[in-house]
Amino acid sequence: GKHGADCLLTWTTAVRPHAVAAVLRNITFTQERYDSFIELQEKLHQNVCRKRTLVAIGTHDLDTISGPFTYTAKPPGDIRFKPLNQAKEYTAQELMSLYKTDSHLRHYLHIIEDEAVYPVIYDSNGIVLSMPPIINGDHSKISLNTKNVFIECTATDLTKAKIVLDMMVTMFCEYCEEPFTESTEHIAQLLTKMCLRSEVMSDGEQIEVEIPPTRSDVIHACDIMEDAAMAYGFNNIPRTTPRTYTIANQLPLNKLSELLRQDLAAAGFTEALTFALCSQEDIADKLLKNISETRACRISNPKTAEFQVARTTLLSGLLKTVAANRKMPLPLRLFEISDVVLKDESKDVGARNNRRLCAVYYNKSPGFEVIHGLMDRVMQLLEIKPGQGNGYHIQAADDSTFFPGRCAEIFACGKSIGRLGVLHPDVINRFELTMPCSALDIDIEHFL
16 A cells, blocks of 8 residues: 555655656667677676676667566565566565576676565566666567667766766767767757757747857857767767878878977986967077077067067076076976977968977086087987088087087088077076076978
8 A cells, every 4th residue: 555655756766766768769689789789788787887786787679678677675475577588477585596606697686685575576467677776677688680789777876877877878879770870859958958049930940049158169060069969978879080181190290390309318317398379588688699690570569578479499498487496406407398489481470389399407517418418319319420421510600698618509411400508697697597507409400
């Protein structure tokens, strides 16, 4: 009577209150797919489902049963059906005794065996689909000829149940006649969930979406599709290879930069990342250069004096970083591999980016040999041997940024690629430093 109904309600709400289901239509099973289908359920049962305590999955041949389906709970003596792979009917009580010795199923009996009532799922004709989380009925078992699959998940945790159901559907939807289809109604619901009020139009194919004033970020149709994907869950969308002839690859320049960064760090230098914009003074006066010879691109309306021009060298950023870290123990070894911006009339925008490598060594003695050693290591990594012609060599050069007689130009494969040397004392002072410093600056685009 009434008490019994209360008891059932209490059981399903308190012990295993949630059930979710889905249907895969027009699926084609092969032995391999069938084995994979069973294997996936086993895997999910063990991990996400926490050995069936959180979620139990039942899969059935939909054409052998008829909805609507009822998820309820009954005393063990009142549940009677023929379980999977058995020849006759048993009551739930008898099944519990039968499976006590079953190497596979005995591990799950404890989940319900002490309860007064057991969960059970019936179809509209009273056929038992399953007694979760123990066993499915034999009547609705799946075979290789199954075309439509009914998946039910009963659970103590609704979120986990949805995750498991989504995984099952996503993994096997690809074997359906119409894989990965989302109904127009579902997409409209998902968008409405994302606060974009949507409804299906009369043709049943298109969706009318209303963008509220609070969503100024929605500009194109692709923004709406992104919201639909978020509501659906990016992790639920299966990974596929695009049907194009191109395969994505890292830009050679970026690959080279990454490899060099790794090895410069291994050589004991610390990587710095400095601003791409700086003051005019940083790249000219402080480096004892004239602004006209720097080929710098000016910002027409700079907000601060610190951001007047795009940097033409990485050196000033590194020296400012050294100045900010004067309290750190000596020596300071820093490097940066980034782009500088140079005016170039041959380009459509009038300027070009140039990838450079810059390193500084700051200590009580100038450490020219440390910077020279670093340059040799870089060349060794680039597989360029010392020497003229196709090798690399350095020769004395004059540069106002460097100490007179302590600067060299670097040549590789017959081209000038940069400078190294001890910085001029005036440069040191202008960056508010007090110790000698040597630097290396090379263009790494030459090595591609």
